[in-house]
Amino acid sequence: MGTAVRMFDPLFVPFNFKLQPDQIRVEVDRFRASVEKSREQLKRVQAELGRKSGPESSFLIDAHLLVLQDRLFVDRIVEKIETEHINSEWAIQQVSDDLLQAYDRLNDDYLRERRGDLEDIVRRLLHNLQLKRMPSFKKLPYDSILIGKAVPPSTLFELRSRRIVGLATETGSPLSHTAIMARSLEIPAVMGASDLSHVSSGDLLIVDGNRGLVIWSPSEETLEEYRNRGRDEKKLRKKPSGSASGPCLTEDRVRISLGANINFSEEIKTAAANGCESIGLYRTEFDFFREGKQPDENSLVEDYSHVLKGAKGAPVTFRTIDVGIDQKTWEGVNLNLGARGLRFCLENKDVFKKQLRALYRASTNGPMRILLPFVSTIDDLDAAREVLAEVRGELDLRRHAYDPGIPVGVMIETPAAAQTCDLMASHVDFFCLGTNDLIQYYLVIDRSDQSVMHLYNPFHPAILRCLHQVYTLLQPTGKPITVCGEMAADPPSAAVLLGLGFTSLSVNLAAYPRIRRMIRSVSFGQLRELAGQILKMQKPNEVEEKVRATVYRT
């Protein structure tokens, strides 16, 4: 939660930000100094030009010099700094943008080209402002959230400034160096946020790195919610968490299995280094479509072998390709209610078979499980198992070695699967519960639609009942189940999962330490009791309050 600070063209200046009243005088002086410096530079250039090729060629410099004393330009920038309390760079940008737009509207081609002169001057001014060695980060507000198209690499180290509390960029992946750095500094970061162009410096923002959300102009309720979260996180951090390795035991010594979710093969290193006991979910579609095209089978075998070797004996659950909401752009359509997951795979059997062949071929490198996403009927499941058998037959013919006993499981993420998981149990070896989609379909909320996002709530009685039902249906079957959605990554909702009986969770790497801390600080018995109580509650808020009071008790 904090104030947006827009970074623009990294070549020039890193920041736009609002000034404190006592900084305005200094900022105007800084701007005037850069104007003066630019004038001196231009005069020097002009004198040199004059010596070399006569006074005629220096008229363009005249035009530049005149712009630097132009009231329309200089005075307006000073006025902006003074009245809008913004830094020089931002004021220059605003004023020059206005002027450049005016140039673009002209009918005269020659004059339209003159915009280049103005751009030149702006560049010079910005450059000189920077040379003034502005202590840029020291002027930032204490709750700055950096936003922009991308984070300039030069600002990477400045992230350590305690003034920066969040980071959101339009481009970049969770794997970029900045993202990794942000993660290790525990700065919430959202990389690849769809469109931030409507956010400007000074706006109030919330960056929720756990859910991958950037909330613009949050409501008072949302703010309050996040304030509480922040306080609670701090409390939890103070609790002793024991050693980083070794099994996860609750206070009353109940063994909880905690795996890690990864999206990219590179993350396996971090997972292994953090002592993750298993990879509960490897979402393979990101690597599969990484280059924007399909990889060939051999390179897939290599990738998957790399992951298995990197896991150092920890079992890895490979979820086959799920073309879902996050990959909407591939087809340009909302796939939420369409050919997602297994449905997509069964329609594109060659793609599916290629991936399965690669998985089987890599399986000699370590323990592997295959997970089928977005299953809603047993027919689909049967069809998938047929494809698996075909693939094994092909590999036998080609004399490829593979592990014939790879467990095959399904995701429970559609209401249909949640209702019929006990019927599916005899067809599969294990289950994974995908809460993200399950909540979306249960509560009828498109996660990519900002206008309904606030209704997305894991504490909704419908969700609690659904989870309770899944647990009750599956328990007699003896088939293992792991919860791997974001619900498991937030301590209070993860505690609810434990309370409902689930003893295997898998969370993203960023959440891993805090969930481990949470598990070690709670009593399983007490959470089971708590679950009994919250299942009778009527409203999500009551549930959440009750759970927070238990998890974050001091």
Added chain:
Amino acid sequence: MRERDVVIGHRLGLHARAAAKLVQLSTQFESNIVLSRPDVNAPQADARSILSILLLSAGFGSKVNVRAEGTDEERAIESICEYLSG
């Protein structure tokens, strides 16, 4: 206040060089000097602001209204119009 209409006589119109000269000329006078183009819907220009003059987009042959106000308005309008007509 003095005002006069003048037709731009510079072959390239009020482009960077001519505009720069005009600004330099205007700053020699104490009077405020404002240029406008009555026949088109362009905002009026301050003769001391090169950017506003350029935005006037006054090409060769276009009609420009010059107004001057101040102690030396007579001399100002005389020499500005002489310069503009080329």
